[in-house]
Amino acid sequence: MTDATGRPLILVLNCGSSSIKFALFDASHTPLSRxxxxxxxxxGITGATPVFSAIDTAVEPLTLDAGQPYLSALTLLRQRIVDRLEDGRIVAVAHRVVHGGSKYFEPTRVDAGVLADLKSYVPLAPLHQPFALEAIAALLDEQPQLPQVACFDTAFHQSMPTVEKMLPLPRSAWQQGLRRYGFHGLSYAYVAQALGERYGVAARGRTIVAHLGSGASLCALQDLRSVATTMGFSALDGLMMGTRCGALDPGAVIYLMEIRKLSLEQVARMLYHESGLLGVSGISSDPRMLLQHEDDARAREALDLYVRSAVREVGALAAALNGLDMLAFTAGIGEHNAAIRERICAALGFLGIALDPSANAAHAPVISSAASKVCVVVEPTNEEWVAASAAATLIRH
Structure with a gap:
């Protein structure tokens, strides 16, 4: 994947359980272009109809090895990138790694020892961690000289005060690494920087960022630094999500295992893959689909619960911030679903939030009205650029 000459490029891989997102950034100049x-x-790697898509190509159906679909997808992607390099050469690969545990907080070059450490955190992020590590391992085996940099979603939240990191468990749990870590950190790192650039001092007060995608969380910022977040020890906590439950009474898990006799594996599958919007509606994990089926009570109730979950958590973080000056929506749903934004903000009217319907419908940068006491904005995220920039910095030093 590398060449001795040519324009230096950094490849970013964001590997999930059924998808691999990629981006190539030109590392010729500092800072990197966004x-x-x-x-x-x-x-759709594990589904019946996997597809390849890129910014300048049509969606293309793929045939993957049914026995090793993920490895097959990585091999195919590598070939597509090699074919595309032209005069370029890959000088580093940056990976979004969801969990760095209590050991890794800064972008880290991965070797066999680091990889082994990261594998121990797979139970904390089973939807993402093993797949990122599979990609790292494959490249380490094939091109050990190629720098690979792990960029951790937990890193941004290290600025949280201890009281926000602690869980109300015996002290020994803290010593064993059971604490609130927080996730979506690459997204929050980008949005915090972008808000500071776009709005200056107005963004440095009491800000909540809503990262609403298939996974979802909120982050409370003070002076553009994380001071609280909704996800905790794992990426199951906090907001109701596409297929994940969000915050849940631990007694419900005990009941499922003790009374319903579900195995650990069955409970894990339920909480990660069969809950959230999909589980409540029985229709879809995508709010766009549910909005089209609101004549069905299940879809309507799923959306109501999704909005209520977000409203409750915004209220809790506003309390932690002692007020709210700015609310920023980002990620797939946050950036593109005006109906969900409107419903959340309508229920937050008690905080003085008022939307401009036309601006919201147009996904404008500022969607609050002039009368709103809280500035409500839409800020596209760019996790890949954050990872590429971190890798560029690391390999230059």
Whole structure:
């Protein structure tokens, strides 16, 4: 994947359980351009109809090895990137790694020892961690000289005060690493920087960022630093999500295992893959689909619960911040679903939030009205650029 000459490029891989998103960034200049040289994804890897898409190509159906679909997808992606390099050469690969545990907080070059450490955190993020590590391991085996940099979603939240990191468990649990870590950190790192650039001092007060995608969380910022977040020890906590339950009474888990006799594996599958919007509605994990089926009480109730979950958590973080000056929506749903934004903000009217319907419908940068006491904005995220920039910095030093 590398060449001795040519324009230096940094490849970013964001590996999930059924998709691999990629982006190539030109590393010729500092800082890196926020627009990738090329980007795209392989999606539906474990499904019946996997596809490849990129910013300048049509969606293409793929045939993957049924026995090793993920490894097959990585091999295919590598070939597509090699074919696309032209005069470029890969000088580093940056990986979004969801969990760094209590040991890794800064971007880290991965070797065999680091990889072994990261594998021990797989139970904390089973939807993402093993797949990122599979990609790292494959490249380490094939091109050990190629720098690979792990960029951790937990890193941004290290600025949280201890009281926000602690869980109300015996002290020994803290010593064993059971604490609130927080996730979506690459997204929050980008949005915090972008808000500071766009709004200056107005963004440095009491800000809540809503990262609403298939996974979802909120982050409370003070002076653009994380001071509280909704996800905790794992990426199951906090907001109701596409297929994940969010905050749940631990007694419900005990009941499922003790009374319903579900195995650990069955409970894990329920909480990660069969809950959230999909579980409550029985229809879809995608709010766009549910909005089209609101004549069905299940879809309507799923959306109501999704909005209520977000409203409750915004209220809790506003209390932690002692007020609210700015609310920022980001990620797939946050950036593109005006109906969900409107419903959340309507229920937050008690905080003085008022939307401009036209601006919201147009996904404008500022969607609050002039009368709103809280500035409500839409800020596209760019996790890949954050990872590429971190890798560029690391390999230059």
């Amino acid at each position: 627009t990738p040289h090329w980007s795209g994804a392989i999606e």
